Amino acid sequence: xxxxxxxxxxxxxxxxxxxxxxxxxxxxxxxxxxxxxxxxxxxxxxxxxxxxxxxxxxxxxxxxxxxxxxxxxxxxxxxxxxxxxxxxxxxxxxxxxxxxxxxxxxxxxxxxxxxxxxxxxxxxxxxxxxxxxxxxxxxxxxxxxxxxxxxxxxxxxxxxxxxxxxxxxxxxxxxxxxxxxxxxxxxxxxxxxxxxxxxxxxxxxxxxxxxxxxxxxxxxxxxxxxxxxxxxxxxxxxxxxxxxxxxxxxxxxxxxxxxxxxxxxxxxxxxxxxxxxxxxxxxxxxxxxxxxxxxxxxxxxxxxxxxxxxxxxxxxxxxxxxxxxxxxxxxxxxxxxxxxxxxxxxxxxxxxxxxxxxxxxxxxxxxxxxxxxxxxxxxxxxxxxxxxxxxxxxxxxxxxxxxxxxxxxxxxxxxxxxxxxxxxxxxxxxxxxxxxxxxxxxxxxxxxxxxxxxxxxxxxxxxxxxxxxxxxxxxxxxxxxxxxxxxxxxxxxxxxxxxxxxxxxxxxxxxxxxxxxxxxxxxxxxxxxxxxxxxxxxxxxxxxxxxxxxxxxxxxxxxxxxxxxxxxxxxxxxxxxxxxxxxxxxxxxxxxxxxxxxxxxxxxxxxxxxxxxxxxxxxxxxxxxxxxxxxxxxxxxxxxxxxxxxxxxxxxxxxxxxxxxxxxxxxxxxxxxxxxxxxxxxxxxxxxxxxxxxxxxxxxxxxxxxxxxxxxxxxxxxxxxxxxxxxxxxxxxxxxxxxxxxxxxxxxxxxxxxxxxxxxxxxxxxxxxxxxxxxxxxxxxxxxxxxxxxxxxxxxxxxxxxxxxxxxxxxxxxxxxxxxxxxxxxxxxxxxxxxxxxxxxxxxxxxxxxxxxxxxxxxxxxxxxxxxxxxxxxxxxxxxxxxxxxxxxxxxxxxxxxxxxxxxxxxxxxxxxxxxxxxxxxxxxxxxxxxxxxxxxxxxxxxxxxxxxxxxxxxxxxxxxxxxxxxxxxx
Numbered sequence: 001x002x003x004x005x006x007x008x009x010x011x012x013x014x015x016x017x018x019x020x021x022x023x024x025x026x027x028x029x030x031x032x033x034x035x036x037x038x039x040x041x042x043x044x045x046x047x048x049x050x051x052x053x054x055x056x057x058x059x060x061x062x063x064x065x066x067x068x069x070x071x072x073x074x075x076x077x078x079x080x081x082x083x084x085x086x087x088x089x090x091x092x093x094x095x096x097x098x099x100x101x102x103x104x105x106x107x108x109x110x111x112x113x114x115x116x117x118x119x120x121x122x123x124x125x126x127x128x129x130x131x132x133x134x135x136x137x138x139x140x141x142x143x144x145x146x147x148x149x150x151x152x153x154x155x156x157x158x159x160x161x162x163x164x165x166x167x168x169x170x171x172x173x174x175x176x177x178x179x180x181x182x183x184x185x186x187x188x189x190x191x192x193x194x195x196x197x198x199x200x201x202x203x204x205x206x207x208x209x210x211x212x213x214x215x216x217x218x219x220x221x222x223x224x225x226x227x228x229x230x231x232x233x234x235x236x237x238x239x240x241x242x243x244x245x246x247x248x249x250x251x252x253x254x255x256x257x258x259x260x261x262x263x264x265x266x267x268x269x270x271x272x273x274x275x276x277x278x279x280x281x282x283x284x285x286x287x288x289x290x291x292x293x294x295x296x297x298x299x300x301x302x303x304x305x306x307x308x309x310x311x312x313x314x315x316x317x318x319x320x321x322x323x324x325x326x327x328x329x330x331x332x333x334x335x336x337x338x339x340x341x342x343x344x345x346x347x348x349x350x351x352x353x354x355x356x357x358x359x360x361x362x363x364x365x366x367x368x369x370x371x372x373x374x375x376x377x378x379x380x381x382x383x384x385x386x387x388x389x390x391x392x393x394x395x396x397x398x399x400x401x402x403x404x405x406x407x408x409x410x411x412x413x414x415x416x417x418x419x420x421x422x423x424x425x426x427x428x429x430x431x432x433x434x435x436x437x438x439x440x441x442x443x444x445x446x447x448x449x450x451x452x453x454x455x456x457x458x459x460x461x462x463x464x465x466x467x468x469x470x471x472x473x474x475x476x477x478x479x480x481x482x483x484x485x486x487x488x489x490x491x492x493x494x495x496x497x498x499x500x501x502x503x504x505x506x507x508x509x510x511x512x513x514x515x516x517x518x519x520x521x522x523x524x525x526x527x528x529x530x531x532x533x534x535x536x537x538x539x540x541x542x543x544x545x546x547x548x549x550x551x552x553x554x555x556x557x558x559x560x561x562x563x564x565x566x567x568x569x570x571x572x573x574x575x576x577x578x579x580x581x582x583x584x585x586x587x588x589x590x591x592x593x594x595x596x597x598x599x600x601x602x603x604x605x606x607x608x609x610x611x612x613x614x615x616x617x618x619x620x621x622x623x624x625x626x627x628x629x630x631x632x633x634x635x636x637x638x639x640x641x642x643x644x645x646x647x648x649x650x651x652x653x654x655x656x657x658x659x660x661x662x663x664x665x666x667x668x669x670x671x672x673x674x675x676x677x678x679x680x681x682x683x684x685x686x687x688x689x690x691x692x693x694x695x696x697x698x699x700x701x702x703x704x705x706x707x708x709x710x711x712x713x714x715x716x717x718x719x720x721x722x723x724x725x726x727x728x729x730x731x732x733x734x735x736x737x738x739x740x741x742x743x744x745x746x747x748x749x750x751x752x753x754x755x756x757x758x759x760x761x762x763x764x765x766x767x768x769x770x771x772x773x774x775x776x777x778x779x780x781x782x783x784x785x786x787x788x789x790x791x792x793x794x795x796x797x798x799x800x801x802x803x804x805x806x807x808x809x810x811x812x813x814x815x816x817x818x819x820x821x822x823x824x825x826x827x828x829x830x831x832x833x834x835x836x837x838x839x840x841x842x843x844x845x846x847x848x849x850x851x852x853x854x855x856x857x858x859x860x861x862x863x864x865x866x867x868x869x870x871x872x873x874x875x876x877x878x879x880x881x882x883x884x885x886x887x888x889x890x891x892x893x894x895x896x897x898x899x900x901x902x903x904x905x906x907x908x909x910x911x912x913x914x915x916x917x918x919x920x921x922x923x924x925x926x927x928x929x930x931x932x933x934x935x936x937x938x939x940x941x942x943x944x945x946x947x948x949x950x951x952x953x954x955x956x957x958x959x960x961x962x963x964x965x966x967x968x969x970x971x
Contacts, residue, residue, distance in 0.1 A: 058155070061139065063148040064110060066091040078155050080124060095125060109136045109149045119156070131160045182279045185217070189265055189272035192216045204280055206252030217276075240265040246285065249278075258285040308405075312339065312386075313398045314362065325403050328382060330375035347372035347379060361388060362396050370406060381410035415561050418454070422567035425453035429571050433578035440476060442582060446575050447478035450552060454568075457532055457555045461540075461575075463548040464503045472499040472549060479553070498537045499549045506546045508538045508569070512558040533557045538569060540576040550575065612638040612708045615699070618673035619653065626670025628653045632703075641710045642688055658687045672696045673704040682711065691715040766807055770800055819862035819943050826899060826964075827854040827892075829863060833870040834890060843883045847874075851892030857899060859966040865940040872933040873903050873960055879926070880907025880958065897967075898946070903960045910952035918950060 183201030386401030458479030
């Protein structure tokens with residue numbers, strides 16, 4: 001479809017429209033831009049080009065030779081030609097495969113025609129078919145000559161795909177149509193001709209499908225009661241909807257059935273159709289009739305029992321109520337009732353209305369009223385109907401009436417009313433959002449809409465100040481002249497207003513009755529003075545954070561229903577979105593203004609930077625791998641830090657300028673340009689003989705920018721520092737080792753000095769009497785041959801030997817010297833100690849030898865001291881096991897720098913309280929012993945740079961672990 005238009009008025013070389021009332025030009029022109037500022041025509045043209053380029057539409061401007069003068073960014077992106085510079089090039093060059101019919105259209109427009117199409121297709125250069133909506137108009141020069149054409153377009157391919165999806169859904173609809181359990185007729189909305197009928201309807205009526213198709217609906221006899229003639233069909237066309245609850249139909253076999261008939265008018269592919277749904281309700285009608293009969297019986301029973309009935313004797317002013325009436329009004333039976341008593345039960349707002357209706361009824365008018373009553377402080381709605389009784393002369397005697405409680409129905413009606421007004425407010429607020437340009441005006445407009453459309457007393461909007469939501473500042477309101485809001489700066493925590501609570505929690509808050517709600521006591525006086533009895537506060541949310549609130553006040557208590565609040569909440573959500581959208585628009589305007597200023601500041605900063613800056617584009621080979629990069633821009637600091645001049649660098653490649661440079665530069669920069677990930681690194685440039693610290697980032701696809709500093713002097717300083725650091729480390733290490741050796745020697749000398757003095761004294765004092773005992777025993781042995789005496793002498797010898805061993809241990813410990821290191825075979829030493837211990841032990845026990853891994857292992861240690869260690873440990877283990885089933889296992893393992901030996905026994909173990917003391921000198925749990933064995937072992941192992949550890953549990957045995965370095969650590 002194409003439509004021709006007359007060309008618009010032109011002025012200044014650009015099309016302009018004129019206001020119909022003022023005649024003033026309202027279009028944009030090169031002459032109008034800068035009319036208040038002295039700018040050149042060239043600058044005007046640049047501004048126009050920028051306007052066209054950034055307009056959010058698909059638009060292009062061409063001259064009479066079909067060469068591009070300007071185009072929008074959307075034109076380039078939608079037609080897939082972003083990478084081309086099309087200005088000054090022919091449209092036919094850009095789209096060489098364009099169809100001839102487009103050329104005809106362009107030629108007609110160049111002759112002065114304006115054409116458009118709501119649905120057309122265009123084949124892109126890549127062969128892809130695009131659907132589009134377009135308009136083409138000529139543009140005229142200042143002299144009125146046609147200078148070329150302007151093309152406006154919109155890609156609608158996605159819409160076409162949607163239409164195809166709709167056609168697919170038609171198939172699904174057909175299946176539903178065929179399987180529906182209601183009769184369905186499809187009519188042409190213009191002619192009334194039946195287009196389709198489903199199987200259920202033909203089966204229900206007993207007629208064939210052919211009887212329906214192609215006929216007008218009023219021509220079919222059994223539908224005449226539904227749409228009796230063409231006039232009624234026109235009425236259906238006008239209303240677009242018709243419904244009959246109970247209509248008779250006659251089937252093909254003469255059976256009378258009741259049907260429910262509903263018709264709707266809707267569009268199918270731009271064409272109006274009428275769908276008639278016909279449901280057989282014969283059985284339902286039978287049930288309903290039965291229910292009505294039962295209801296009639298029930299009503300008669302209520303009349304007989306005077307349920308909800310009353311009688312008024314006008315002459316005596318006596319009112320008689322049934323028990324049900326007393327229940328409805330909440331007045332005890334037996335209460336004397338008069339007309340005035342009845343009036344006292346009425347709601348104050350309905351009193352005059354009901355009184356007038358009753359007085360009109362006394363004059364002959366019908367009495368059928370709905371009104372409110374107050375029952376126990378609650379409001380009820382009732383419907384009262386009455387028939388008046390007159391005497392023979394026509395004078396009123398009184399009336400008989402009924403009372404029906406219609407409270408629930410009125411609540412539903414009230415709810416429906418509130419929903420309808422909330423929907424109206426929602427629609428009006430959306431319209432306000434669409435046309436809003438100022439935030440405050442928009443918020444005041446929404447407040448006014450809620451007050452007027454929803455009937456609330458007052459509405460105000462407040463924003464949270466930047467103090468954790470402790471203060472809400474009103475910014476818009478409607479409903480009264482005086483400013484009202486909660487005193488949100490109250491000092492006490494219990495005075496925190498509903499607005500602050502909503503800001504904090506992000507959820508709506510109700511006050512259903514201000515008279516009774518204790519949390520509203522601080523604001524009750526102000527609210528009641530203005531006629532407010534209930535309120536609701538809703539949050540204005542942005543990204544899950546409440547930035548403000550909207551307060552709604554009502555003159556009715558408990559005035560806010562859930563269903564209405566759902567719609568109000570949607571309105572408030574739209575309001576919050578509209579506020580943020582307006583702020584974004586304003587921010588966008590401010591940013592655009594700031595961009596111009598920042599461009600100048602950027603250029604000054606760029607030229608004054610002390611760091612070097614360069615912008616490059618990456619160059620890739622056929623495989624997409626970076627192989628070089630080109631310099632696009634550099635600053636003055638770049639020249640200073642590299643020694644390269646601007647004229648020698650710009651638009652040249654890195655390989656041309658520095659062919660022998662480190663490949664790492666290209667590797668790092670290529671990764672940044674292709675992945676977009678920034679990088680910071682340091683590298684040395686051999687051609688420039690300098691070290692650089694570089695930060696690189698990707699400002700645009702396939703580009704990278706670098707900011708760098710010359711760190712050559714820092715690198716030289718670091719090299720000197722590293723060299724001095726290693727020297728210092730070596731000196732400190734050597735000093736520490738010597739200090740450690742001196743400390744070990746001092747500790748050992750002090751300990752040996754103390755124990756040596758003790759040991760010398762003990763040895764001297766004990767060995768003299770032991771010598772006398774030995775001599776005396778020898779004399780007795782020579783003079784006596786008595787076996788009993790010989791036995792005692794052997795015990796004396798044993799005790800003397802044990803005492804001598806104790807003295808030897810004391811002397812060994814006191815004379816303990818630094819190890820005399822030799823290369824020894826540790827396996828042989830352990831093996832010798834095991835064999836010696838096996839010979840000396842008198843128990844029936846077993847030694848398990850599992851240290852073969854130590855064969856051929858050589859280590860640097862004192863062999864005498866090593867024998868002393870393993871002798872003491874094996875002796876202790878043998879002492880700990882039982883006489884009949886004792887077992888000692890020796891395990892050995894070889895590691896890179898040390899060996900590890902485990903001596904395990906199944907003896908009685910060591911008590912947990914004694915484990916910490918086992919290495920203390922003179923500590924022992926044996927009846928006979930010095931308590932120096934483990935002390936000596938620990939001392940020897942420590943002097944060899946090793947460690948000894950004991951694991952033991954009472955009743956389960958002991959594991960002694962010795963770790964010895966293969967080389968002397970203290971050398």
